Amino acid sequence: MATERVLVTGAAGRIGTMLRPRLAKPGRVLRLLDVAPLEPAGQDEEAVVASITDLSALEEACAGIDAVVHLAGRSGESTWDEISALNINGTYNVLEAARRQGVRRVVFASSNHAVGFHPRDGDEAPDYLFPAPDTYYGVSKAAGEALGALYHxxxxxxxxxxxxxxxxxxxxxxxxxATWLSPGDAARLVEASLTAPSPGFRVAWGVSDNTRGWFSQREARALGYEPSDDAEAYAAELTAQFGEPDLALADHAFVGGPFTTSVYDADRQIADRQISEA
Incomplete structure (x- = not known):
């Protein structure tokens, strides 16, 4: 059986750390890329220290690769310069490096924040909602989706x-x-995205099978995703602590939740970060 090689960018990050052991399987080598050094766990892992801002390094990292799981970038709101350099130009670099090296597939970690200003209107949020980003971060995810469409x-x-x-x-x-994606379901969704036959260009929600969920799972399930987890297992504990959700609040009224509020204005986020780092 031929060995499958998968490059994971941002492998040292929060989601990368969750996925790393869950994507491991016989016949697959994970090439783990991050700016932070990573120790490979065994013969089925390879570690690469590189930034997604470096196209040449990415092209080298994509050599011999069958698919890329692209997780790297700035998580959360930041300055336009940082967001555009890491999340937009970085995603271009990943796609371009993959194209140059003949990689067949890229799984891109987009975000609900690409469509954050869409309101909750009582219906299920459909797949392929038109972009309505709630932050510069959300803009970068919408741009990443657009780049993905171009490269397809x-x-x-x-x-x-x-x-x-x-x-x-x-x-x-x-x-x-309503919005939880468990680590196990995240791995199941990425695995489906890696193994679905000829998916073309797809956009799907990354969410578990939550009783209170209001996000379509049709496109994800069409890829072969079968979620196993439900946030309702934690409902009694959380409602005892916080009370029942107030659906009139931005947290629940918009796809982007609190990212649609002034708290997530870029200038305020930057100022708050400077204070916390002082």
Whole structure:
């Protein structure tokens, strides 16, 4: 059996750390790329220290690779310069390096924040919602999806964009009762995205099978995703702590939740970070 080689960018990050052991399987080598040094766990892992801002390094990292799981970038709001350099230009570099090296597929970690200003209108949030970003970060994810579409239609690259919601070990607030993506389900979704036959260009929500969820799972399931987890297992604990969710609040009224509020204005985020680092 031929060995499959998968490059994971941002492998030392929060989601990368969750996925690393869960994507390991016989016949697959994970090439782990990050600016932070990583120790390979065994013969089925390779570590690469590089930045997604370095196209030459990415092209080298993509050599011999079958698919890329692109997680790297600035997580959360920041300055336009940082967001554009890491999240937009960095995603271009990943796609261009993949194209140059003949990689067949890229799975892109997009975000609900690409469509954050879409309101909750009582219906299920459909797949392929038109971009309505709530932050510069959200803009970068919408741009990444657009780049993925270009690289599919012009160059034939399979690109699966996953609009990831609250990916965490467990839900920690009432909003997450609807938006939680468990680590296990995150791995199942990425695995489906890696193995679906000829997916073309796809956009799918990254969310578990939550009782209170209001996000379509049709496109994800069409890829072969079968979620196993439900945030409702934590509902009694969270509602006892926080009360029942107030659906009139931005946390629950918009796809982007609190990112749609003034708290996430870029200038305020930067000022708050400077204070915390002082």
């Amino acid at each position: 239609h012009r160059y034939g690259l399979d690109v699966v964009c996953l609009r990831i919601l609250t990916c965490a070990e467990r839900p920690t607030d009432p909003r997450a009762l």
